[in-house]
Amino acid sequence: MGAPDDPGTARARKLAAKRANERIRLLAGFLNALAIAVVGAGFIVPVIGQPDRLLSPNLAWLVLGSIRHLVAQGVFAFLRSED
Known part of the structure; x- marks a missing residue:
């Protein structure tokens, strides 16, 4: 094993x-x-289920998607220095 x-x-x-x-x-x-x-x-499922209500996304899907995106951004905090 070498020196540091x-x-x-x-x-x-x-x-x-x-x-x-x-x-x-x-x-x-x-x-x-x-x-x-x-x-x-969140946009596609309501449109397929109820085609007469085109812009009625399920808010829970949007919130879950946003939370996942924020978690993905938070993962970058674990990056290590490559120097």
Whole structure:
């Protein structure tokens, strides 16, 4: 095992941080896509169920989608420094 300033150790830490950050970005992207699907369902499901009421989205779907989007944004707080 090398010293803390050993280039191999620093390189390994940087690579580990990059991998962790990419996983966090993938999770945030997944949660955001899920939020878009939930909001979309909030508009599409009522339209299919009641075609005469085109603009009557279910508020609960919109709130859930918004919460998922905020959680996706919050996930970015876990990003690690790659320096």
